Amino acid sequence: MKSVIGLEVHVELKTKSKMFCGCPADYFGKKPNTHTCPVCLGLPGALPVPNKTAIQWCVMLGLALNCKIPLTSKFDRKNYFYPDLPKGYQISQYDEPFCLKGSLKLDNGKVIKIRRVHMEEDTGKLIHATVGNEDVSLIDLNRSGVPLVEIVTEPDFDNSKDVKEYLQKLQQIVRYLAISDADMEKGDMRLEPNISISKDGSLPSYKVEVKNINSFRFAEKAIDYEIKRQLEILKNNETPIQETRGWDEKKQKTVSQRTKEEASDYRYFPEPDIPPIRWTQKQLEGFRKQIPELPHFKVQKYENELKIKVSDAIRVSENIEVAQFFEKTVKIGSKHNVSPQSVANFLLNKGVNTSNITPAELIKTIISTSTYATIDNSKIKKAVEKVLRENPKALNDLRVGKTQTLQFLIGKTMAEIKEKIDTKIIIEEINRQTK
Amino acid sequence: MKINVKHVAKLANLPISKEEEKKLESQLSEILDYVEKLNSVITKGVEITSQITGLENVVREDKTESCLTQKEALSNAKNTHDGLYKVKKIL
Numbered sequence: 001m002k003s004v005i006g007l008e009v010h011v012e013l014k015t016k017s018k019m020f021c022g023c024p025a026d027y028f029g030k031k032p033n034t035h036t037c038p039v040c041l042g043l044p045g046a047l048p049v050p051n052k053t054a055i056q057w058c059v060m061l062g063l064a065l066n067c068k069i070p071l072t073s074k075f076d077r078k079n080y081f082y083p084d085l086p087k088g089y090q091i092s093q094y095d096e097p098f099c100l101k102g103s104l105k106l107d108n109g110k111v112i113k114i115r116r117v118h119m120e121e122d123t124g125k126l127i128h129a130t131v132g133n134e135d136v137s138l139i140d141l142n143r144s145g146v147p148l149v150e151i152v153t154e155p156d157f158d159n160s161k162d163v164k165e166y167l168q169k170l171q172q173i174v175r176y177l178a179i180s181d182a183d184m185e186k187g188d189m190r191l192e193p194n195i196s197i198s199k200d201g202s203l204p205s206y207k208v209e210v211k212n213i214n215s216f217r218f219a220e221k222a223i224d225y226e227i228k229r230q231l232e233i234l235k236n237n238e239t240p241i242q243e244t245r246g247w248d249e250k251k252q253k254t255v256s257q258r259t260k261e262e263a264s265d266y267r268y269f270p271e272p273d274i275p276p277i278r279w280t281q282k283q284l285e286g287f288r289k290q291i292p293e294l295p296h297f298k299v300q301k302y303e304n305e306l307k308i309k310v311s312d313a314i315r316v317s318e319n320i321e322v323a324q325f326f327e328k329t330v331k332i333g334s335k336h337n338v339s340p341q342s343v344a345n346f347l348l349n350k351g352v353n354t355s356n357i358t359p360a361e362l363i364k365t366i367i368s369t370s371t372y373a374t375i376d377n378s379k380i381k382k383a384v385e386k387v388l389r390e391n392p393k394a395l396n397d398l399r400v401g402k403t404q405t406l407q408f409l410i411g412k413t414m415a416e417i418k419e420k421i422d423t424k425i426i427i428e429e430i431n432r433q434t435k
Numbered sequence: 436m437k438i439n440v441k442h443v444a445k446l447a448n449l450p451i452s453k454e455e456e457k458k459l460e461s462q463l464s465e466i467l468d469y470v471e472k473l474n475s476v477i478t479k480g481v482e483i484t485s486q487i488t489g490l491e492n493v494v495r496e497d498k499t500e501s502c503l504t505q506k507e508a509l510s511n512a513k514n515t516h517d518g519l520y521k522v523k524k525i526l
Contacts, residue, residue, distance in 0.1 A: 015497045016497050016498065016499050017497050017498060017499045017500070021500075022495070022498060022499050022500030022501075023499070023500070023502050024499045024502070031505065031518065032505070032517075032518045032519050033505045033508045033509060033518055033519065033520070034502060034504070034505050034508075035502050036502055036503055036508045037500075037502050037503055038503075041503075041508060049493060049494065049495045050493075050494045050495070051494070051495060051497050052494040052495060052496055052497060053496075053497035054497070055494065074485055074486075079446070081448040082525070083520075083522045083525060088448070126525070127519065128524060128525075131516050131521065134524075135524035136516070136521050136522065136523065136524050137521075137522050137523070137524050137525050138516055138517075138519035138520065138521055138522075139519055139520035139521075139522065140519055140520075141508070141520070265446060267446065270485030270486065272486070274493065275486055275488060275490035275491050275492070275493045276485070276486060276491055277491070277492055277494075278491050278492060
């Protein structure tokens, strides 16, 4: 028995305008139905024209995920009826998406294959309510037509932890590219896992899609619940039915929503209103150049070239603003004998707000508050040796766990060195010598 | 070719009567048979296309334009509530 999980992730792009019209794409918290026009309302005779920036961002994300970019691509209509979709079809991509066959590597070395990255439009927002005595659904079409990128993986996951890590890495890349805020709570990033269980390692005959997951935590819980539920069914020698289920946070379980339609029921066909897109190699090279150095490259560089601890390298590169600030500071620091590690220490442990300080100012602060970089390690070592030798009682107290003695020993060592230095280095040295 | 008219009607969200179902079944079959004639054309060496306009890369710059007012947007709706379209409860 092995879980087989594939992911569909939707990321809403933060372009200024919508995917196929000039309405503002920023709908969050706006008065309902004030960001619409004939195109995104699906009125007859309206002509959709693709947003150049949205398409470029989609391709850039594909490149960042190691995808191949076909030189030609087109849009298709995906037909279905639902009140949040005024046209009766969604403009999406079917057999010629912008990006194909990519991958993303997890920290444990496992490579998740990415089947495709394609461009589509978001639907309107439904609110279920009771008006008068009537149960109704209310529709706000401000979100209708907002650019949406869908990233589809192969069914390469077998546990929820890897799914969570993949999502976090994907979110980080999207934020590095500055193409979406990718906030799951706000719905900028949405996850739909397909989950099934294989008895013998082959691909199962069914899959269950889970919707309504709006945080990393829910993703883990919903997947774990669904695996348990399906195992129960399989234990009774039955096969779970192919369907869409929703995660119910209150009940802490998934609930059946509807039996899944076959792909052919969407009756995809080429969007006749939008001519195909063709790239030149030169254009694609241009997109590639716009991609900033990505987090996993930064971590490698910081660890190997700047010689900082890998755990710190990961934290410093968590977001691109901090990473870029770090790099500038390191550069200035190198002229003042301040090591990259001490810059990282300061950034990570002193709660530096990088928008309130310049890299040069930070270097000054580091120099004035600690002489870590200029003090010779052997000098610290000798001082600690001397202090421990001269204070056997304190040393003994420390060994039996009286931690308050540590402060005393630090003070003694400081006095011995006669210079202001970072106490953390002294603590490290004391720990080393008393182990 | 036999066609499941009920299924097609459901996908197209069209209510059809029993008589219509019968009539449409033969009509749709005839249409398909007619279109099937295309299969006899030899298309070897012809590039696959989904568009015959010859146009490519028709895109717009990412700029915002003015929108309809809420009142205008809702003006064709059968039912509204508080600036929203109102439909029978779904799901």
